[in-house]
Amino acid sequence: MDLLINFAYIVASILFIFGIKMLGSADTARRGNQISSLGMLIAVVAVLLTSGMNYTWIIAGLAIGAVIGAVTAKRVQMTGMPELVALFNGFGGLASLLVGWAEYAARPEPSAETGAAVILAILIGGITFTGSLIAYLKLSGKMGGNATLFGGQKALNALIALAIVGLGFVFVTTHAPWALYALIALSLLLGVLAVIPIGGGDMPVVIAILNSFSGLAASAAGFVIQNNVLIVAGCLVGASGLILSIIMCKAMNRTLGNVLFGSFGAATGNTGQAVEGEMKAATAEDAYYVLEAAQSVVFVPGYGMAVAQAQHAVKELAQILESNGAEVRFAIHPVAGRMPGHMNVLLAEADVPYEQLAEMDDVNPIMSTVDVAIVIGANDVVNPAAVEDESSPIYGMPIIKVYEAKTVYALKRGQGAGFSGLVNTLFFRENTRMLYGDAKDTITTLVTQFKD
Amino acid sequence: MDLLINFAYIVASILFIFGIKMLGSADTARRGNQISSLGMLIAVVAVLLTSGMNYTWIIAGLAIGAVIGAVTAKRVQMTGMPELVALFNGFGGLASLLVGWAEYAARPEPSAETGAAVILAILIGGITFTGSLIAYLKLSGKMGGNATLFGGQKALNALIALAIVGLGFVFVTTHAPWALYALIALSLLLGVLAVIPIGGGDMPVVIAILNSFSGLAASAAGFVIQNNVLIVAGCLVGASGLILSIIMCKAMNRTLGNVLFGSFGAATGNTGQAVEGEMKAATAEDAYYVLEAAQSVVFVPGYGMAVAQAQHAVKELAQILESNGAEVRFAIHPVAGRMPGHMNVLLAEADVPYEQLAEMDDVNPIMSTVDVAIVIGANDVVNPAAVEDESSPIYGMPIIKVYEAKTVYALKRGQGAGFSGLVNTLFFRENTRMLYGDAKDTITTLVTQFKD
Amino acid sequence: MVLLLFIFVLAGFLGFELIQRVPSQLHTPLMSGSNAISGITIVGAILASGAIEGQMGIILGFIALILATVNVVGGYMVTDRMLAMFHSKKGDK
Amino acid sequence: MVLLLFIFVLAGFLGFELIQRVPSQLHTPLMSGSNAISGITIVGAILASGAIEGQMGIILGFIALILATVNVVGGYMVTDRMLAMFHSKKGDK
Amino acid sequence: MKIFAPKETDSDETRAALDPIGTKKLSDLGTNVLIESGTGESSGHSDEDYRQAGAEIADRNTALAEADVIVRVRKPPAEEVTKLKKGAIHISFLDPFNEADLIESFANAGTTAISLEMLPRTTLAQKMDALSSQANLAGYASVILAASRMKTILPMMMTPAGTISPAKFFILGIGVAGLQAIATAKRLGARVTAFDVRPEALEQAESLGAKALRIDLGETKSEGGYAKEMTPEQIKIQIDAQAKVCSQSDVVITTAKVFGRKPPVLIKKGAIDQMQNGSFIVDLAAEGGGNVEGVVAGEEITTDNGVTIIGLTNYEGLVPQNATQVYSSNITNMVEHFLDEESKTFPIDLEDELLKGCVITHDGKIVHERFTS
Amino acid sequence: MKIFAPKETDSDETRAALDPIGTKKLSDLGTNVLIESGTGESSGHSDEDYRQAGAEIADRNTALAEADVIVRVRKPPAEEVTKLKKGAIHISFLDPFNEADLIESFANAGTTAISLEMLPRTTLAQKMDALSSQANLAGYASVILAASRMKTILPMMMTPAGTISPAKFFILGIGVAGLQAIATAKRLGARVTAFDVRPEALEQAESLGAKALRIDLGETKSEGGYAKEMTPEQIKIQIDAQAKVCSQSDVVITTAKVFGRKPPVLIKKGAIDQMQNGSFIVDLAAEGGGNVEGVVAGEEITTDNGVTIIGLTNYEGLVPQNATQVYSSNITNMVEHFLDEESKTFPIDLEDELLKGCVITHDGKIVHERFTS
Ligand SMILES: NC(=O)c1ccc[n+]([C@@H]2O[C@H](COP(=O)([O-])OP(=O)(O)OC[C@H]3O[C@@H](n4cnc5c(N)ncnc54)[C@H](OP(=O)(O)O)[C@@H]3O)[C@@H](O)[C@H]2O)c1
Numbered sequence A, B: 001m002d003l004l005i006n007f008a009y010i011v012a013s014i015l016f017i018f019g020i021k022m023l024g025s026a027d028t029a030r031r032g033n034q035i036s037s038l039g040m041l042i043a044v045v046a047v048l049l050t051s052g053m054n055y056t057w058i059i060a061g062l063a064i065g066a067v068i069g070a071v072t073a074k075r076v077q078m079t080g081m082p083e084l085v086a087l088f089n090g091f092g093g094l095a096s097l098l099v100g101w102a103e104y105a106a107r108p109e110p111s112a113e114t115g116a117a118v119i120l121a122i123l124i125g126g127i128t129f130t131g132s133l134i135a136y137l138k139l140s141g142k143m144g145g146n147a148t149l150f151g152g153q154k155a156l157n158a159l160i161a162l163a164i165v166g167l168g169f170v171f172v173t174t175h176a177p178w179a180l181y182a183l184i185a186l187s188l189l190l191g192v193l194a195v196i197p198i199g200g201g202d203m204p205v206v207i208a209i210l211n212s213f214s215g216l217a218a219s220a221a222g223f224v225i226q227n228n229v230l231i232v233a234g235c236l237v238g239a240s241g242l243i244l245s246i247i248m249c250k251a252m253n254r255t256l257g258n259v260l261f262g263s264f265g266a267a268t269g270n271t272g273q274a275v276e277g278e279m280k281a282a283t284a285e286d287a288y289y290v291l292e293a294a295q296s297v298v299f300v301p302g303y304g305m306a307v308a309q310a311q312h313a314v315k316e317l318a319q320i321l322e323s324n325g326a327e328v329r330f331a332i333h334p335v336a337g338r339m340p341g342h343m344n345v346l347l348a349e350a351d352v353p354y355e356q357l358a359e360m361d362d363v364n365p366i367m368s369t370v371d372v373a374i375v376i377g378a379n380d381v382v383n384p385a386a387v388e389d390e391s392s393p394i395y396g397m398p399i400i401k402v403y404e405a406k407t408v409y410a411l412k413r414g415q416g417a418g419f420s421g422l423v424n425t426l427f428f429r430e431n432t433r434m435l436y437g438d439a440k441d442t443i444t445t446l447v448t449q450f451k452d
Numbered sequence C, D: 001m002v003l004l005l006f007i008f009v010l011a012g013f014l015g016f017e018l019i020q021r022v023p024s025q026l027h028t029p030l031m032s033g034s035n036a037i038s039g040i041t042i043v044g045a046i047l048a049s050g051a052i053e054g055q056m057g058i059i060l061g062f063i064a065l066i067l068a069t070v071n072v073v074g075g076y077m078v079t080d081r082m083l084a085m086f087h088s089k090k091g092d093k
Numbered sequence E, F: 001m002k003i004f005a006p007k008e009t010d011s012d013e014t015r016a017a018l019d020p021i022g023t024k025k026l027s028d029l030g031t032n033v034l035i036e037s038g039t040g041e042s043s044g045h046s047d048e049d050y051r052q053a054g055a056e057i058a059d060r061n062t063a064l065a066e067a068d069v070i071v072r073v074r075k076p077p078a079e080e081v082t083k084l085k086k087g088a089i090h091i092s093f094l095d096p097f098n099e100a101d102l103i104e105s106f107a108n109a110g111t112t113a114i115s116l117e118m119l120p121r122t123t124l125a126q127k128m129d130a131l132s133s134q135a136n137l138a139g140y141a142s143v144i145l146a147a148s149r150m151k152t153i154l155p156m157m158m159t160p161a162g163t164i165s166p167a168k169f170f171i172l173g174i175g176v177a178g179l180q181a182i183a184t185a186k187r188l189g190a191r192v193t194a195f196d197v198r199p200e201a202l203e204q205a206e207s208l209g210a211k212a213l214r215i216d217l218g219e220t221k222s223e224g225g226y227a228k229e230m231t232p233e234q235i236k237i238q239i240d241a242q243a244k245v246c247s248q249s250d251v252v253i254t255t256a257k258v259f260g261r262k263p264p265v266l267i268k269k270g271a272i273d274q275m276q277n278g279s280f281i282v283d284l285a286a287e288g289g290g291n292v293e294g295v296v297a298g299e300e301i302t303t304d305n306g307v308t309i310i311g312l313t314n315y316e317g318l319v320p321q322n323a324t325q326v327y328s329s330n331i332t333n334m335v336e337h338f339l340d341e342e343s344k345t346f347p348i349d350l351e352d353e354l355l356k357g358c359v360i361t362h363d364g365k366i367v368h369e370r371f372t373s
């Protein structure tokens, strides 16, 4: 029977491995999740086969937990999912803490190794729990999303860390319950303190980290009860969660350290003028996923396309998008570029069919139905100030109203202004994402994404 | 001490993991190999710390083996390396076989599990050993490289497999030595039989597979002596060797099954005319590595470039190659394409600088100094028959002598002929590789390779 | 214990290698899905609440079990909902 | 034994994941390098020749040790030579 | 409001101030458009086309006296200014720096004279910017003209009968016309080198695939989109560097104008002497005096060493239909921009940025600051 | 061996049979090149240029009588054939299908007449293929000619003053000339539609970015690179489909020739009547009778509905320098190909694939199979 159980554990682990791998790619993600849940089922069934179990409590616990979990999961609004994940994650952490504690309660004189494992389970589980709670509160708006800072925070954290090490040593050597309780308290506190200073915008990364932690906590619990499926699954989650959080940081153009300990709050573009909102950078990869699903795409080329000589790449991207089922148009502003017809020359060179070229007046009325507008090195010709800001020197100039599109990607090298030298509020809008870099490179990267 | 040894094993395993990972990328490969050798050193030192060892034999064995290994490795010619690897690999397999056998000799009444492990170690080790030997003989030319086939081979193999299963069962249940000896003999025989029918050209794949086997053999030996570093390292090698052989097959446009059991011998292109040599397909990835190292590259565009509208992609590749330090030229044959100046129109459209365009007469004299000639959908204009085959209708026409270049990549969709309808012997030359597919796609893939 | 450590190390590496380039749209589902996996501590909780002696242990185990089950069941279901949405969006076009 | 199997499975997956896209130029060195690693059986051979009782076992172990050492030492050295060559070629440009 | 487009008096002028599309747009805006018979003849539009677009074919003298707004391409003959009714608005190119008398007579007649070349070149004004719209076509036409006159083709061709090398073009002055000339010559496959004193213009030339000739001239400035005049030393350095490029070029196209001044002479006799037999110089600044020594406005001359110097005054007139289309559109955009919707009048608000720049006379006075002193 | 290039007698002919580069090459091969004074005048080469390349400036009559090989572009005046020495080789276009008398006189004079248009169009012969080399330039020149005559520009331009739509070109016949016309018009940004009876030609047009007009004509064949004649029904279907495209086009360029026959009339009066005022038809087949109903060879006519039909006979002559360069190169390549290195003679081997195709008369007889009957 034991052999069977262990074998089941191996199968479960393999299913987890496949599950995680498949979750990493869009086509297989859903199947991956199902496979990993199958693994979980197998693991649970296997452990239930352990001889000498008292099923009353188990069945009760499983039932209660399942109902709560299922109901919340069903009920939650799409928008509420991220915070729910945080909450669940916290539960997982707490569960690991409790498992460690329970083991100690049952066998209060653990070996040094087991003792260390207990501490780790409690510590990591505790941090995960309260950290996740804070993340949940911040995300759900029940707590201010802003970074909460107070003086001496760092010193305090250091102090706590020191205390934990000390208490851990005491516990391993003396098995004193008070040390354990103190550890539990401190770890819970540490979780709060660690997450509070981080801004709401960075919460996804924090959750990814906490998720990694909850995996490690499970792994530690596994060491406590000497169960290898816990160790494997926990460690898998621990490692992949860490990688995932690093990937997420990269996608935000930040480092992990910067997110966790860096200067907090929203970074505003150094435009020299006060504009509401912030310029939000995105990666070509993000853009790829949005473009992949887009039904209608409008390219708005400007002088930057000419400078980057990106026309051929743009043509290729347009072709790919078309064959992907999207309707593609090029909206040509009459003064885009530096001479009349500048964009025409370039697009004709790249053999963009004339049918795809649209005049400003034809494209503006339908702009609100456009899924994605890609602004390629254009600036003045898409500056909403021309319509909105009476004090602007270009007020009254007709522009291509890309800001009405559902999503706008603006390709620029940096924070440079256009011919008129004006700040462009488009770049600060909610629905605009900046793709920084030479336009040709950016487009080529996008093309590559589609080909992979 | 045991803890220390085990810890060392873990470290060694980690080093192996890193080593293999780093071996997979050109920049880190050498360091990777060194790291993995460090892992090996640690593992060996660790095992030497095992208490109660008789060091006489060990030191003698190590010394003898090290001297032999080092001397052969130093002495061997660069060209002889692949077969040497095969030989070494065979030794590894035999060693695993012997370890399994020795364990049985020492403790002749193994448990069922250990017994199975012993059988596996012997079986896989034996196959690896003789298989590698045959591969070595074939590669070093001491045995005909051709596939050696005889009737009933498959039936014989099946028979042996059956016998092995039977003997294995006998051995596990009765521990009879004769069963073991029979198993050893059969496994050795099977190795020979499995490799003999495979052609010399496919030997690299065979070696990769045998390498994977020797890893598995080590792993099996690990199960026999219950040593986890053996299991881990062996299994790593087993899995990565398998993947590697699959990758190698892909690079040859074959499947693994096809290599191992498929129709043997050289596949000739179905050109309808008898031409010496064969058309050898390559992948863009292969081409990438050659291009990456090339100092001078000549593009030879033809009508196929026009059909594929590949000019922009070609221009981009040329730019990349230039910035990579290569000298890039476009050799324009006067009748390439379908109208005079056809190539000029296209390349001008893609803005290829006129300085890079070279006339046939200017480029032919230096062709033998060119590292790579890339023939993009050209056919007649590079057909050596015009210079060599007096009976050819195009005999006497001047051509671009790409065949004099060190390496030629010919981009075509398939086996289609050019305007003149003639077979082109260029494609069958030793230094020519075909990159099949639409020229634009192929070039774009190459560009992507450079960007990654 | 050493073997467990071995397993731990290998699993860690495997976790690293598995997640290579994840499209950003999948970040959240992936996080959510692996969160569900981290609910594997449910196995520990089951053992604690079913096989451990002592009242304290059982109570702790019981709470742990409820929490872990919420994590597992809720986690998988939420992930599935997310991915279903994603799928249908892809299916659209 | 179960744990060993666990380790085996994990290592197998890890081996698969590690080798993803290997440039064809590296195929041979990679093969050669992992061949050297498969000489890990040297550890087994050492144990066999140094710690096993019985003449037969020791002799077999001794031969195994020699062979495995050849594999390990020769394997690493050949691989290194290959890679050194490759490197200098890359360094050229 | 009556808007009148008389037939151009210059017999070389192929353009018209309004085309049927513009006519229609103005009619739709609620104005009455009067067209002299034959106005669109040389740009491909018949009276009937205009009539269908809503215009009335009018007698010239009557209409001149009646119209509230007179639009035309070229400056009016002096005698016609007096025929205008008081308060009438006259929109056209006026060449005000060289036409003091004409301006005087506009003021005396109590009319408002709008000089299109004086329109400030802000981003906002581009839709009315006739200098740009015409220069653009002139740049295109100059290259086609050269191509049709050359004994050789522009693109490179590697053929079984040998290689034909690409023609070499040198574009001097990378404004609107220069850029379009670059684009057109590049399209046809010529090798194009370009030069301008404004450094940012060099980048623009490169964005069209031309080779920029970079001459170190020390400091140069630009103001409001126009080049400033250079020092004599700067001109010297530039001239030498250019002479070298010219001697290697098959076609040289010059477009350098300086706002309100005579265009600089960039190609001196010495440079022309070194040019090849059969080569061409196309001077787009010929009307104002030319960038080329010896150019004769409106004519084509061939030097002793076989260099043809073309000095048309109206390159855009070579493509009259499109030139009329865009000019008409500029005019229409201007009227639309300033039209008072209610009263259907064209109020002259001298506080307005744009009008301040281009209104020369108003209410019996010369009001433009550059001409009042 | 003396090779003589006389000045062309047709006053419209701007090309020459040899240019200085060809002259040099022939001299280097060890032959004596004689050039009549003024031969290169209209293609941009002076007598001095030839002299420096190694030629001797010779008197026409003397040289005609002396030369072993006479090279020229156009067929000779009948009276000059008799002046040639017996056994002399005469290389030029001959239009042999329409010049039975001329051929007769070549045969009578005992001279070898090589007709360049009869050269087999194998891959090997391309370096001497003057039909291709000239058609290529004709294709280019026809587009530049049209562009310089049009009232509009070719490319699309979206400008602040409105959008100028691209000119529409329709190329009929996608041989060498048609392809180059497509390429040139595309380069300038026109929308190009193209048609040919040979289906493979449509793919070639597409490889240059044109839209291929696909008309289902049933079976059509091509032979040796030339189109075969079509059935009357096929011509009807084709003509209707084309008429529609013509009516939407600004410029129609026709290049359809059929080997040894009168070119098919592809554009009938009905189609021309539907075309727009101001549009152009450029007929590259005008010399042989034309693809366009009513075209007059060598002239330009304008129809009542304002369609200009250009029927030049020598489009390549519009770029005489390059046309001469490639023609000269074809001639030189031919001489080099057949030259006996030792004896420096041009032996006529009628077994040779190429000579068999293009030698019309030899040794006092008409030897070409198509003209013997
Ligand atoms: N069409 C005409 O005839 C004409 C003539 C003269 C002036 N203008 C004026 O020019 C302007 C045209 O507007 P526009 O929107 O086309 O251009 P723009 O407003 O000048 O903006 C161009 C933008 O492209 C970006 N850029 C430059 N190089 C790039 C590269 N390699 N990759 C990516 N981005 C690059 C620049 O930002 P970064 O530096 O941050 O990359 C810049 O913001 C108008 O103001 C118009 O009035 C037009």
Ligand SMILES: NC(=O)c1ccc[n+]([C@@H]2O[C@H](COP(=O)([O-])OP(=O)(O)OC[C@H]3O[C@@H](n4cnc5c(N)ncnc54)[C@H](OP(=O)(O)O)[C@@H]3O)[C@@H](O)[C@H]2O)c1
Pocket: B301, B302, B303, B304, B305, B307, B308, B334, B335, B336, B337, B338, B339, B340, B341, B342, B376, B377, B378, B379, B380, B381, B382, B411, B412, B413, B414, B415, B416, B417, B418, B419, B420, B437, B438, B439, B440, F122, F123, F126, F132
């Ligand atoms: N230049 C002229 O004026 C002129 C005029 C008429 C005829 N020709 C003749 O045309 C020939 C020109 O020689 P060439 O070498 O340029 O061309 P070619 O000999 O006709 O060969 C073209 C090759 O391109 C390949 N191809 C076609 N589409 C492709 C695509 N999308 N991607 C990749 N490959 C593609 C075809 O092979 P797959 O089908 O296997 O892909 C074919 O073998 C000469 O024989 C010449 O005499 C020239």
Ligand SMILES: NC(=O)c1ccc[n+]([C@@H]2O[C@H](COP(=O)([O-])OP(=O)(O)OC[C@H]3O[C@@H](n4cnc5c(N)ncnc54)[C@H](O)[C@@H]3O)[C@@H](O)[C@H]2O)c1
Pocket: A335, A338, E121, E122, E123, E126, E129, E131, E132, E135, E172, E173, E174, E175, E176, E177, E178, E195, E196, E197, E198, E201, E224, E225, E226, E227, E230, E238, E255, E256, E257, E258, E259, E264, E266
């Ligand atoms: N605000 C706008 O949106 C707008 C509209 C139209 C034009 N512009 C800009 O105005 C500028 C001028 O346009 P334009 O074509 O009417 O100018 P222009 O006709 O006055 O001059 C043509 C060019 O000649 C150059 N030049 C002057 N002296 C020279 C010399 N000595 N050597 C070489 N070059 C010399 C000028 O720099 C200019 O580029 C351009 O930069 C154009 O982009 C801006």
Ligand SMILES: NC(=O)c1ccc[n+]([C@@H]2O[C@H](COP(=O)([O-])OP(=O)(O)OC[C@H]3O[C@@H](n4cnc5c(N)ncnc54)[C@H](O)[C@@H]3O)[C@@H](O)[C@H]2O)c1
Pocket: B335, B338, F121, F122, F123, F126, F129, F131, F132, F135, F172, F173, F174, F175, F176, F177, F178, F195, F196, F197, F198, F201, F224, F225, F226, F227, F230, F238, F255, F256, F257, F258, F259, F264, F266
């Ligand atoms: N062997 C070689 O390498 C070589 C050299 C030169 C030309 N060629 C080939 O020879 C072919 C003809 O060349 P060309 O330009 O001298 O041909 P051409 O001048 O004889 O004819 C021009 C074109 O008109 C087309 N045409 C004839 N009747 C037509 C009709 N009724 N409707 C529409 N189109 C019609 C022909 O198909 C041809 O494409 C081309 O395919 C060219 O590629 C081959």
